[in-house]
Amino acid sequence: MKVRRGRRQQVGEGASAGESGVAVELRGVRRQYGRGAGAVHALAGVDLALPRGSFTAVMGPSGSGKSTFLQCAAGLDRPSAGSVRLGGTEITGMSENKLTELRRSRLGFVFQAFNLLPSLTVEQNVLLPLRLAGQRQDRRRAAAVLAQVGLADKARRRPGELSGGQQQRVAVARALVTSPDVIFADEPTGALDTGTAEEVLGLLRHAVDGLGATVVMVTHDPSAAAWADSVLFLADGSFADRLDHGSPAQIAARMTALTARSGGAMAGAAA
Ligand SMILES: Nc1ncnc2c1ncn2[C@@H]1O[C@H](COP(=O)(O)OP(=O)(O)OP(=O)(O)O)[C@@H](O)[C@H]1O
Ligand SMILES: [Mg+2]
Numbered sequence: 001m002k003v004r005r006g007r008r009q010q011v012g013e014g015a016s017a018g019e020s021g022v023a024v025e026l027r028g029v030r031r032q033y034g035r036g037a038g039a040v041h042a043l044a045g046v047d048l049a050l051p052r053g054s055f056t057a058v059m060g061p062s063g064s065g066k067s068t069f070l071q072c073a074a075g076l077d078r079p080s081a082g083s084v085r086l087g088g089t090e091i092t093g094m095s096e097n098k099l100t101e102l103r104r105s106r107l108g109f110v111f112q113a114f115n116l117l118p119s120l121t122v123e124q125n126v127l128l129p130l131r132l133a134g135q136r137q138d139r140r141r142a143a144a145v146l147a148q149v150g151l152a153d154k155a156r157r158r159p160g161e162l163s164g165g166q167q168q169r170v171a172v173a174r175a176l177v178t179s180p181d182v183i184f185a186d187e188p189t190g191a192l193d194t195g196t197a198e199e200v201l202g203l204l205r206h207a208v209d210g211l212g213a214t215v216v217m218v219t220h221d222p223s224a225a226a227w228a229d230s231v232l233f234l235a236d237g238s239f240a241d242r243l244d245h246g247s248p249a250q251i252a253a254r255m256t257a258l259t260a261r262s263g264g265a266m267a268g269a270a271a
Helices: 066-073 096-106 122-132 139-148 164-176 194-209 248-262
Strands: 022-033 040-051 055-059 081-086 107-111 182-186 214-218 230-235 238-244
Touching: 022 066, 022 214, 040 066, 040 214, 040 238, 055 066, 055 194, 066 182, 066 214, 096 107, 107 164, 122 139, 122 164, 139 164, 164 182, 164 194, 182 194, 194 214, 230 248, 238 248
Parallel strands: 055 214, 055 230, 107 182, 182 214
Antiparallel strands: 022 040, 022 081, 230 238
């Protein structure tokens, strides 16, 4: 496995531009759907820099732009304006092919709905990112990441034979298999019960503390967000608040305050 920098070494150590301490950087990012009077400003000017080796949760009311933010930050969607840098690489004008290659080699994804392929075995699902990237399908690597998520004995099973929590752990193993710089997770515990959710959150925490990855996680759940180093709060397409090392109760209180403030703004800026 590649040697990575620990989270405490990252900031301000005079790294070169390409190896800067910033894993994800958005400048003036806007994402508009539709035009004219009916336009929706899903992201209304987002500026953000997430250090390498950090775990960030993104919260906000439904429709505040969380998924749009994650998609733009991960190069799955193109902003209407502004720039996105991943590990110092500007992805804004990048060709679709280059972007796909960057996503496959340097990013990992975990979604609420697991998104495993039912006809493939657990091992084949985990190896899929390597297969898609045209790399050697290293079965020892698959075994190692499956062991990390506690599923060493499930390699030959199909996803349908596993519980929801086990399936999400397979999805985390699949996200880890390429040793990505950044893992993007959209509601990774949304379909799980509390105990199972904690197992998955523990794995994401370990990806940061043990492997030096950067994790960006969208969640509705203050208890899930409390596993992160900081929580960023989105309201109406821009970041309105931030809380570092908050408890679930503190995070829930901030969310309540945010929802009270942004209530009634559902119709969008251009309406
Ligand atoms: N493809 C689309 N076309 C038009 N409008 C869209 C599209 N996708 C999202 N939007 C709008 O952009 C805004 C932000 O949507 P987004 O999905 O990012 O919200 P969210 O915070 O992830 O919400 P949720 O918590 O419900 O998942 C919403 O007003 C939504 O209706
Ligand atoms: Mg969403």
